[in-house]
Amino acid sequence: MKITMIGTGYVGLVTGACLAEVGNDVLGLDVDARKIGILQSGGVPIHEPGLQPMIERNVAAGRLRFTTDVDEGVEHGALQFIAVGTPPGEDGSADMSYVLQAARNIGQRIDGWKIIVDKSTVPVGTADRVRAAITAELAKRGVQTEFAVVSNPEFLKEGAAIDDFMKPDRIVIGADDQRAVAAMRAIYAPFQRSHERMLVMDVRSAELTKYAANAMLATRISFMNEIANLADRLGADVEAVRQGIGSDPRIGYHFLYPGVGYGGSCFPKDVKALQYTARQHGMSLKVLGAVHDVNEAQKHVLVDKVVARLGEDLTGRRIAVWGLAFKPNTDDMREAPALVVIDALGKRGAAIVAYDPVAMDEARRVFAGAPHVSFASSPAKACEGADALVIVTEWKEFRSQDLDTLRRKLKQPLLFDGRNLYEPALARAAGLEYFSIGRP
Numbered sequence: 001m002k003i004t005m006i007g008t009g010y011v012g013l014v015t016g017a018c019l020a021e022v023g024n025d026v027l028g029l030d031v032d033a034r035k036i037g038i039l040q041s042g043g044v045p046i047h048e049p050g051l052q053p054m055i056e057r058n059v060a061a062g063r064l065r066f067t068t069d070v071d072e073g074v075e076h077g078a079l080q081f082i083a084v085g086t087p088p089g090e091d092g093s094a095d096m097s098y099v100l101q102a103a104r105n106i107g108q109r110i111d112g113w114k115i116i117v118d119k120s121t122v123p124v125g126t127a128d129r130v131r132a133a134i135t136a137e138l139a140k141r142g143v144q145t146e147f148a149v150v151s152n153p154e155f156l157k158e159g160a161a162i163d164d165f166m167k168p169d170r171i172v173i174g175a176d177d178q179r180a181v182a183a184m185r186a187i188y189a190p191f192q193r194s195h196e197r198m199l200v201m202d203v204r205s206a207e208l209t210k211y212a213a214n215a216m217l218a219t220r221i222s223f224m225n226e227i228a229n230l231a232d233r234l235g236a237d238v239e240a241v242r243q244g245i246g247s248d249p250r251i252g253y254h255f256l257y258p259g260v261g262y263g264g265s266c267f268p269k270d271v272k273a274l275q276y277t278a279r280q281h282g283m284s285l286k287v288l289g290a291v292h293d294v295n296e297a298q299k300h301v302l303v304d305k306v307v308a309r310l311g312e313d314l315t316g317r318r319i320a321v322w323g324l325a326f327k328p329n330t331d332d333m334r335e336a337p338a339l340v341v342i343d344a345l346g347k348r349g350a351a352i353v354a355y356d357p358v359a360m361d362e363a364r365r366v367f368a369g370a371p372h373v374s375f376a377s378s379p380a381k382a383c384e385g386a387d388a389l390v391i392v393t394e395w396k397e398f399r400s401q402d403l404d405t406l407r408r409k410l411k412q413p414l415l416f417d418g419r420n421l422y423e424p425a426l427a428r429a430a431g432l433e434y435f436s437i438g439r440p
């Protein structure tokens with residue numbers, strides 16, 4: 001099938017590449033000429049494991065192309081996927097300007113049947129707004145044509161996005177047009193060969209499903225962070241508690257890891273956007289209010305531990321920070337807890353030497369002009385002469401560090417582990433003063 005992917009960010013690029021991989025003819029359209037330039041010259045503007053070879057393969061096979069030309073984009077796809085950003089507005093609402101611009105672009109150009117697929121995470125009612133935007137543009141042109149608007153929220157995780165897309169747990173389709181449902185079944189057939197994974201529902205339920213999923217995951221994280229903070233006070237071990245509750249199949253092990261709070265481009269904004277939607281309908285989502293508040297506070301827990309040990313004034317202190325991306329296997333730093341940690345340490349006078357396996361280019365951009373932040377070329381180099389090591393992201397390569405070497409590199413053997421990567425007893429045996437989250 002001919003598909004246009006509007007937006008070539010984390011979601012659009014992965015979705016477009018995976019749809020090309022199974023044989024579709026995909027055109028990626030973006031307004032960001034820099035991104036499209038990189039893609040057209042054989043590069044990939046983001047870090048996502050497995051994405052580069054998949055793009056190369058499909059570009060070489062002629063199934064994947066990129067453009068900034070809106071006319072070409074709208075002309076190409078019988079299916080127009082909208083995968084543009086929906087960042088948070090100041091009041092917490094999702095900023096719909098990119099989605100609606102994409103819709104207007106379509107309305108200004110179509111003259112025959114097309115299926116418009118909302119892949120972005122969008123508030124309930126957006127499919128109606130997309131439909132209205134297209135209808136208004138058609139009316140201006142005096143063109144009459146049928147089209148369908150489908151909700152198809154995306155559940156991939158950055159860092160494992162290709163696997164998630166190729167082997168989805170479920171594919172949610174919100175549609176009231178049977179031709180559109182049939183087309184979506186055909187598109188997704190290669191991704192559900194072993195058993196049916198497609199859940200077809202009404203559009204509003206599909207839109208709400210995405211927010212409810214992210215809100216539930218964020219809730220688990222904040223819940224576990226509160227239990228970890230309580231365990232800290234009680235002298236209990238949250239890791240034992242995690243296993244003790246995760247073994248109950250009604251609870252399960254996923255998303256029960258305490259840490260320095262959730263970040264990224266989805267959970268924070270989606271929690272806020274769902275609260276905003278509820279407020280607009282005269283409801284307050286009390287659980288989500290607490291989830292957000294706990295998360296904001298959690299980003300400071302590690303810094304509080306540093307301050308408790310080294311004092312409020314960190315002037316002249318050098319602190320190594322491992323992990324900048326909001327989670328492992330991505331270079332995405334949107335709402336990363338590392339931003340808050342580095343800012344809070346810097347405000348107290350500390351000099352930061354940071355290391356991340358892939359997010360350093362992005363971090364250099366984010367911290368441009370921040371004199372207290374410098375970067376090291378390896379985890380060990382970041383620790384040289386540092387008064388403490390603070391771990392913010394759980395990259396695999398941090399798990400297997402030689403703790404003796406680490407102690408020797410550090411000026412003071414202080415390890416503040418925001419992700420509970422090490423066994424406390426082993427860290428102490430290596431001569432480190434070890435602080436983690438919710439463990440004695």
Ligand SMILES: NC(=O)c1ccc[n+]([C@@H]2O[C@H](COP(=O)([O-])OP(=O)(O)OC[C@H]3O[C@@H](n4cnc5c(N)ncnc54)[C@H](O)[C@@H]3O)[C@@H](O)[C@H]2O)c1
Nearest residue numbers: 007009010011030031032084085086098102120121154158
């Ligand atoms: N990142 C994730 O892990 C993830 C997972 C599931 C769902 N989502 C949702 O998917 C959506 C996209 O997220 P993302 O992380 O890929 O965003 P992103 O910021 O990485 O990419 C969005 C892209 O859209 C482009 N764009 C904006 N307006 C455009 C227009 N009118 N025409 C063409 N391109 C346009 C931007 O230039 C940008 O490249 C969001 O709604 C997000 O909540 C994201």
